[in-house]
Each structure stands twice: as structure tokens, then as C-alpha cells.
Amino acid sequence: MSLTRGIPPRIISLSIVKNEQDIIEPFIRHNIAFLDFMIILDNRSNDATRNIISELMRELGNIVLTDLSDSGYWQSERMTRLLHFCQTAFFADYIVLIDADEFIDAPDRITFESILGTIMPGGIGLVPWRTFVLTPEEGEKATLDPPRSIKWRRTTEIPIYKKAILRLDGLHFHDLTISQGSHSVFSATGRQLPWMDLDGLALAHFPVRSRNQLLTKSITGWMAYLRKDPNARESAEGYQWRENFDLFSTNPNAPYILVCESSIRYSQVRPRIQLPEDIVTSCPPVNYIRKYSTGEFGEPISILAKAWEPSLSPPRPIFDLTPLNNSKTYAPGTVPTAFDPSWHRDNLFVDIPPFRYIFEKYLPDSVLDVGCGIGAYLKIFQGLGATQIFGIDGIPADATILDETEYALHDLFGAFRLGRKFDLVVCVEVAEHLKDNHAERMLSDIDSHSPEIIIFSAAEPEQPGIGHINCRPIIDWLKRWRTLGWGPDLGDSLAMRSLATLSWFRRNLVVLKKLPGDSAETAVQALQEIADRPFSWYSQPAGIRYEVLSEDPPQPPWGYVSDDDVVARRDATIAERDATIAARDAKIARLRKQRKLFTYIMISIVAVFSLISLFILGYHNWF
Secondary structure (H helix, E strand, O other), rough: OOOOOOOOOOOOEEEEEOOOOOHHHHHHHHHHHOOOEEEEOOOOOOOOOHHHHHHHHHOOEEEEEEEEEOOOOOHHHHHHHHHHHHHHOOOEEEEEEOOOEEEEEOOOOOHHHHHOOOHHHHHHEEEEEEEEEOOOOOOOHHOOOOOOOOOOOOOOOOOEEEEEEOOOOOOOOOEEEHHHHHOOEOOOOOOOOOOOOOOEEEEEEOOOOHHHHHHHHHHHHHHHHHHHHHOOHHHHHHHHHHHHHHHHHHOOOOHHHHHHHHHHOOOOOOOOOOOOOEEEOOOOOOOOOOOOOOOOOOOHHHHHHHHHHHHHOOOOOOOOOOEEEEEOOOOOOOOOOOOOOOHHHHOOOOOOOOHHHHHHHHHHOEEEEEEOOHHHHHHHHHHHHEEEEEEEEEHHHHOOHHHHHHHOOOOOOOOOOOOOOOOOOOOOOOOOHHEEEEEEHHHHHHHHOOOOOEEEEEEOOOOOOOOOOOOOOOOHHHHHHHHHHOOOOOOHHHHHHHHHHOOOHHHOOEEEEOEEEHHHHHHHHHHHHOOOOOOEOOOOOEEOOOOOOOOOOOOOOOOOOOHHHHHHHHHHHHHHHHHHHHHHHHHHHHHHHHHHHHHHHHHHHHHHHHHHHHHHHHHHHHH
């Protein structure tokens, strides 16, 4: 059952991608038909991957894109952190862990949901790979439009690898860990969650799609493993990338037949390849139309050159909000405000990823920030491409980082009229500092300046903070916005929260649009139910959060309270399963011991009879 009553089960996917321009558009267009949202973390792609995802994000509306600059292959750690950040925002029913080369093979969304419904609540369903390969017979034509152009697959998978799908039913378990490769999920005890094979479901898998793709991924993939562990060659992790790295490092112009063999051997134990026995023709179960890509992989030299420099130097921040004027002091109270200018500079809390997501999705040309502080978010929007930014607040203009044409000193207790509209209006964590009648008027003024999109947040009751005099439940603020014709966009609101690090944004952010009544009411209901979940506020240091996953999610008792009763039932099920397995193994061991003892006794009896026979025979021969 979904957390939000009356809303269909929410199915989201989590992916980390890097240099996938040949397949990323088919991957998204095909899989989104089975999902409500796809959250994609781009791990510093050096080809057109990120641009393609951005275009699809704007076209489809339910794609969430964010970034990670560190190139090390910490997949388990990142996917685990991404799981907790996203689940404590979306509170999804099912979470599909999927890579860019994997395509859901199911007849339709209804069938897919029906199969997922067989997973035990709090457990995982395992979906096997069905791996497609390159063949000498098809030649280079198989690389023209992957995955559609790849029409052969392995007859058998040795071993059979499976990917995990989590069933959480809108709940949050703080103790989950995703394994390397996303093949399983474990609890804090180290035990695998209750699992089952999902009959009738598979993942069409296209790990090797061309010579250029294999060469590039082998080098960058092995570099990522070495960044994580300089001694990776001595371990078993990433062996497929190590083997292909060795192939191309010793034979840069490896013949196409070796590329085909590598595709058949990928993640397999195959001492010998036998063609045609090891492959079978198969129509790829994919559905897509290309609009932003051709199917061609990027130029290897360009990708590798761009990957090389960051591997030797620390990542540079995307936005530089320094230097700030930290030497000047100001007397507070030029106009009424909750914070004096020095506080704004010395306590700079900036969370870039959620605001970057909104900008890149809607590309606003003009942005207004009501209660902008020193103007940090406006400068971020300007750095992303906004040509017109403007902020209002109660601190002196020279205490901000904005130009004189970009800022107006204004008493937020009073009305403001700027005489123009903006593509995007931002007002975050401001209304709680105003008396209620002043806050009500501010909402009306914001409405008069925004025809399209508003980003809003305000402190809820019992939320810690300085100068909080008007903390209200989110439902109260949303009702006020409804009277002005605005309603929350549920997808964008949850997406922003999932990408935020600062606790007040994770709890309070909403994206408002001019929405019809039914759509708005459904979103309000969902946000209200999330707001009703127990939450413990926690402190965080000031600073600029440049990327998502830059900090660990809060651990109990902080943040959203974990569903401990469900965790207890889940752990009891795991313990029961483990006890059953242990009892079965003990019984098998006992039977083996009995069989061994029986065999020993029988052999002994036969030996004794043989000796007796020999003795009798010898006795007769003697006499």
C-alpha cells in the first residue's frame, strides 16, 4: 500500500551513469514507461550524456538529474546514500536499482506492477540479466543503434547475475545497504533482506555495444576501481574491466572478433567460447525513438583526455560564491530583519543541487528572490544562465554579493511592487520570520510577480531557528497558496527535497504552479501525509553544499523516524529464514554424516566378508 492514499504505487529507479551517450536516451525512454520517476546521478560524464539527460528531463518531466564529481568506483556507498536521500523524500513503494545498459523486459506497466506486488514487504525481488552480445556475423552494423541493433544474446548466463528491486511500501528503513553492483540489499546485521526470484521478469542487458565503447569504459572503469583501491588488481572486484583494460593496453587495435568475445565473456566464467552454441538470435525488447542522440558512442581520445585531468587534480566547485566582504561590520536594524548582515555572511547555508535541478529543468531567464540574504542563490542562477536576477531583503546593499541593479533594500513587513514579472520566484525560509498578516501579504505580492513557478519553504511548528515567530504546518501555507490559484507540483517538490542536504529544505521545500484543482489536491494530500511522519530536527554546520550525497544522511534518532516495528518484523523474518536454512543445512550435514557412516560400515562389512572368504579359501587350499 502506498504511503499516500488514493495515489497509484510509486515506483522510482536509482541509477549512476557515466559516458553513456550511445544508449542513455533509449535507456530513459524505454524504462520510464514502467516507472513514475527516474533519479539519475551523472558521475562526471565527458561526452554528451548529461546534455541528453537534461533534454529528456525537460521533455518528459519525471526525470531527476544531479551530479557527482568524484570518479572513484564507490558504487555501493553512493547507491546506499542515494537510496536514503531519495526514500526520505519520495517515500516510494518500490525502488528499482538499474544501470544505463539495462532495460526492463516486461509486457507493460500493469504486468510489471503485478509482478512487483509478489515481493514480500520489506524484501527484495531479484531480476536476472538477459545479456545481449556482439557477433562476428553482424559486424559493425550491430553498433549503429544500440540496443536495437544488437540482435544476439547469450544462450545461458554462467553465473546468473540478478539485480535487486526493493519493496518498501512508502516506509523508510535507515539500516539498508546496497551491495556493489546493486545485486542485493542487506540490513545492518549484514543479512540479506528476504528475497525471491521474480518470475516473468528480466533485464535486457547491453554491457558491450561497440569497440570504442568497450575501450573507453574499460580504461575509465578500471581507473575508477584503482581510485577506490590502488590494490584492486589483487582483488576480484572489477575483474571484467581489468581483463578488458589488459586486452586494449596490450593490443590497442584488437580485432573485432576479440571485442565480440569480450561481450560474450562479460561477467561470466567461460573457459571456452563455442559458437554458435553459446548465442541465440533474439529481438531486443526495447521501445524508443531517438530525438537527442544518434546511437554513436563518443570519441575515445576526447573522453579519456577529459577524464585524465580530474584524476590528478581535485574537483573545482561549479560555483564560486567568494570572495565575500567579511571585513566590514554593520549595525543591525537599518530595517527590521531577523538577521543582521554579519550573520548572513558568517552563517552561509547554501544547498546548490535542488536549485540547479529546477533551473536546468525550466531554464528561467529571470529570477526574483524574496528574502535573498546576501544573494547566494541568485548568483547561482546567474552562473547557470539566468540573464536577469533581482533580490529584496532588509540588509544593506553593500553587504550582499549582488550589483546595485540586482538588489533593493526593502522592509519585508510591507508590500512590494517591482512593476514586472519573473520566470521564477524564490522565497525560502522567510515567512516564519514575519507576523502572520505580513506573511499573508507577502504571499500575495509574490503571486503578483510570478506567472509560472514559485519555490517556497517555511518553517513548521517546533522547527529550531532564530527569529521564528510564525511557524505553521505546511498544509496551512498550501491552503493559502490555493486561494491565490497555486498548487504544489508533487514530483518537482519531492525531487528538490531528495537532492537537498539541509534539513529544512528536505522537510519544507515545495514547487508551486498554477494547477487545476484535482491535481493540486492530490499533491497537497501527499505532502500532508509526509509532513505527518515523525521527524526529529538536527543541527548542521554552515557551508556550501555543492553536490548531492556530500554528507551522510542523519542517523536515528535524527531525521525521519525509521519504521522500527516493520524493521523488527523484517529482521524476524530474516532470522526465521536463516534459522530454516541453518536447520536445512544441519539436516543435510547430518544425512551426509549418516550416509558416510553407513558407507563406512558397508565397506567394513564387505572387507570382513572378503577376509573371511579368503581365509576359508586358503584353509581349503591348505588342506
